Amino acid sequence: MSAIDYIAFWRLRPRFIATIAGCAAVVGIGAAGAAADLGIMSPSNQKVAALLKARLPRTDVSKVDCGVVDGLCEVTAGSNLFYVDRSGRYLMIGRVYDMETRQDLTATRLLEINPDTLIGGAAKANNAASSDEAPLTRGAGSQPTAPAAPQHLSLTSLPATGAIVWGKPSGKTVTVFSDFRCGYCRALSNTLRTMNVRVIERPISVLGSRDLANQVYCAKNREEALHQAYAGEPLRNAGTCDTSGLDANEKFARAHGLSGTPVIVRADGAMIEGYRPKEALAAFIAGGRS
Structure with missing residues (x-):
């Protein structure tokens, strides 16, 4: 054929x-x-x-x-x-x-x-x-025969703004590029909540979610608003603020070809794309420094 x-x-x-x-x-x-x-x-x-x-x-x-x-x-x-x-x-x-x-x-x-x-x-x-x-x-959802080696992504060009920090302050740090309307991102968020990790979440809009990201970012309690957004709940205490940090996230994502979510980046720059079960996440995160 x-x-x-x-x-x-x-x-x-x-x-x-x-x-x-x-x-x-x-x-x-x-x-x-x-x-x-x-x-x-x-x-x-x-x-x-x-x-x-x-x-x-x-x-x-x-x-x-x-x-x-x-x-x-x-x-x-x-x-x-x-x-x-x-x-x-x-x-x-x-x-x-x-x-x-x-x-x-x-x-x-x-x-x-x-x-x-x-x-x-x-x-x-x-x-x-x-x-x-x-x-x-090799289609959507195919299972790899072996874990793919992580790629690397430097985050040094990103400003401190545009990040929503949550999780365990004493845990190892991971940066997550996410979309609040992405099911894999919600699943990842729920998994990370059960782990000893500090999450730096950087929303990018790949599903038309920028308005929602603005509301979460400008909320008085960003962590609470983040989980409300993933759960599809109305956001409490949403407000307005400078969202140029979110613009920087999206510019960075375009520049580095991050066209899907979630993208998970360790503190040493190692990067994997897509949702992983808890055991695989723990192994990946354990490979990097705090």
């Missing part, structure tokens, strides 16, 4: 996932479960599944659902998730975002498929495919 039939990538940004129920029933899908899912699909889903089997013979499709988004079929292949049109010709890898409900539909499914190892920036791994079916093995 020609690589032309693989459509380019959707670049919609991640958004928060509401509470997900029944994840365990989805995570354990194996060969038998996949066969059962495919066997009970609607005729339209079965038609697309048959087309994919012919066009992607090396891809083990677990599930096809053409009822999620009008005109698109959501395809589950192991721990990967991608989309095709109903003709089964055009393949799309990336995020589907419901702007009415403000929900990242892709993120919700990815957490169901693989909640413990989900990496928020995994969609970036779609570049540089080496074969026709290679994008499917």
